[in-house]
Amino acid sequence: MHTEVPVRRPLQKMRPLGPSHRWRVLGVGFAANAVFSAAISGLPAAAVLVRQGYQLSTAQLGVVLSAIGLGIALSELPWGLVTDRLGDRRVLLSGLALTCLVLAVLAWLVSPGPGTVPGYPALVAGMALLGLAGGSLNGSSGRAVMGWFTEADRGLAMSIRQTALPVGGAVGALMLPAVVERHGFAPAYVLLALMCLAVIALAWAWLHEAPAAAQALTQPAPASARVPLLRDGMVWRFVLGIGVLCVPQIAILSFVAVFLHDVAAMDLAWTSAAMVAYQCGAAAMRVWSGHWTDRRRNRRAFLRGCAVLSVLSLVALAAVTWAAGGPGWAHAPVALWGIAVAAGVIASCWHGVAFTELAVLAGPERVGTALGLGNTFAFGAYFLTPLLVAAVLRQGSWVVAWCGVAAVTLSALLWLPHPKVPPGRAF
Numbered sequence: 001m002h003t004e005v006p007v008r009r010p011l012q013k014m015r016p017l018g019p020s021h022r023w024r025v026l027g028v029g030f031a032a033n034a035v036f037s038a039a040i041s042g043l044p045a046a047a048v049l050v051r052q053g054y055q056l057s058t059a060q061l062g063v064v065l066s067a068i069g070l071g072i073a074l075s076e077l078p079w080g081l082v083t084d085r086l087g088d089r090r091v092l093l094s095g096l097a098l099t100c101l102v103l104a105v106l107a108w109l110v111s112p113g114p115g116t117v118p119g120y121p122a123l124v125a126g127m128a129l130l131g132l133a134g135g136s137l138n139g140s141s142g143r144a145v146m147g148w149f150t151e152a153d154r155g156l157a158m159s160i161r162q163t164a165l166p167v168g169g170a171v172g173a174l175m176l177p178a179v180v181e182r183h184g185f186a187p188a189y190v191l192l193a194l195m196c197l198a199v200i201a202l203a204w205a206w207l208h209e210a211p212a213a214a215q216a217l218t219q220p221a222p223a224s225a226r227v228p229l230l231r232d233g234m235v236w237r238f239v240l241g242i243g244v245l246c247v248p249q250i251a252i253l254s255f256v257a258v259f260l261h262d263v264a265a266m267d268l269a270w271t272s273a274a275m276v277a278y279q280c281g282a283a284a285m286r287v288w289s290g291h292w293t294d295r296r297r298n299r300r301a302f303l304r305g306c307a308v309l310s311v312l313s314l315v316a317l318a319a320v321t322w323a324a325g326g327p328g329w330a331h332a333p334v335a336l337w338g339i340a341v342a343a344g345v346i347a348s349c350w351h352g353v354a355f356t357e358l359a360v361l362a363g364p365e366r367v368g369t370a371l372g373l374g375n376t377f378a379f380g381a382y383f384l385t386p387l388l389v390a391a392v393l394r395q396g397s398w399v400v401a402w403c404g405v406a407a408v409t410l411s412a413l414l415w416l417p418h419p420k421v422p423p424g425r426a427f
Contacts, residue, residue, distance in 0.1 A: 042172020069382025071131020080372020159290020
C-alpha cells in the first residue's frame with residue numbers, strides 16, 4: 001500500500017506593506033491622540049459641572065485639571081525612551097490599554113452619585129494616573145509617523161496627527177458636558193473607555209514598524225544627533241521654548257469655560273460652543289501650517305511668529321475684559337467670546353510644526369526620546385499653568401491673569417531658534 005508523504009511548503013512571508021499603508025498608520029496615531037484629547041480637553045469644557053459635581057473650589061478645580069498634565073509630564077520621557085527601545089506598536093497598545101483601565105476605575109470608584117461625592121484626593125490621583133497612562137501615546141504615534149513619512153511631507157503628516165488634539169478636544173467639548181449633565185460622570189468615563197477599546201483594535205490591525213526604520217538605524221546619524229540627546233543643549237532650549245509656547249494654550253483650554261461663565265454670564269451651551277469653535281479652528285490651522293511650512297521650509301520663523309501673535313491676542317483679551325467691567329457696553333460678551341476663541345486658535349496652531357522640527361533635529365535614532373522630552377515640557381506647562389492662573393485669580397483678576405500669561409509667552413522668543421541659524425548649530 002502506497003502512502004503519499006505530505007510535502008512541507010515554506011511559510012509565506014507577510015506581504016510587504018505599500019506606501020499607502022502610511023496613511024493607515026497616521027490614522028491610528030490620529031485616533032489614539034484624539035481619544036485621549038477628548039478626555040483631557042472634555043473635562044475642562046465641563047469644568048463648571050466638575051466644580052459642582054465634586055463640590056470643589058476654583059483653586060481645587062485648578063489642581064484637578066493640572067494633575068492630568070503632571071501625570072503626562074512625568075511619564076512622557078520614560079515612555080519615549082521605552083518607545084525607542086521596544087518600538088511604537090508595543091508602547092501604543094500598552095498605553096491605550098492602561099488608559100482604558102484608568103477610565104474604567106474612574107467610572108467605578110471616583111464618580112459622584114446620588115448622595116455620594118468622591119474624595120478630592122481620589123479625584124486628583126485618578127486624573128494623575130490618566131495622564132501617566134496617556135503620556136505613552138504622543139511619542140509612540142509620533143515615532144510611527146516620522147518612520148513612515150519622508151522629509152517632503154512629514155510636517156503635514158505630523159500636523160495632521162497633532163490635529164487630533166483639537167479635534168478630539170472638540171468632540172470631548174461637545175460630548176462630555178452633555179453626557180455628564182444628563183447621565184452623570186460614570187457614563188462619560190465608560191464612553192471614553194469604549195472609544196479606547198476601538199482604537200486598540202485599529203492599532204492591532206494597522207500599526208507596524210516602518211520599512212525604512214531598520215535602514216535608518218544603519219545610516220550615519222546627522223551631526224546634531226551624534227551628541228547624546230539629554231546632553232544636547234540645542235534640544236533642551238528648543239523643548240523649553242515649546243513648553244513656554246504651551247502656556248497660553250493651556251490657560252485658555254483650562255479656564256475659558258469658567259471665564260466666559262463668570263465674566264460674560266454665559267451658560268453651558270455658549271461655553272461649550274466656544275470650546276468647540278476653538279478646537280475646530282485649531283485643527284484646521286494645524287493642517288494648514290504643516291502644509292505651508294513643508295512648502296516654504298520656514299518652521300522656525302513660523303514658530304516665532306506664533307509666539308508674537310499669541311501675545312497680541314492675550315493682550316487684546318485682557319483689554320476687552322477690563323473694558324467689559326465698565327457700564328454701557330452691551331456687546332462685551334460677544335467680543336469676549338470671539339477674542340477668546342481666536343486667542344485659543346492662535347495659541348494652538350503650531351504643535352505639528354514644532355514637533356516635526358524637534359524630530360528632525362534629534363535624528364531617527366532619538367525620535368521617541370525627543371518627542372517624549374518635548375511633551376514633558378509641554379505637559380509640564382499643562383500642570384503648572386492652571387495652578388498659577390488659579391493663584392493669580394485668588395489675589396487679582398482676569399485682566400491680571402491674561403496679562404501674566406502674555407508676559408510668559410513673550411519669553412518663548414528667548415528659547416526658540418532663530419530662522420537664520422542653520423540646523424545643528426547653536427542658537
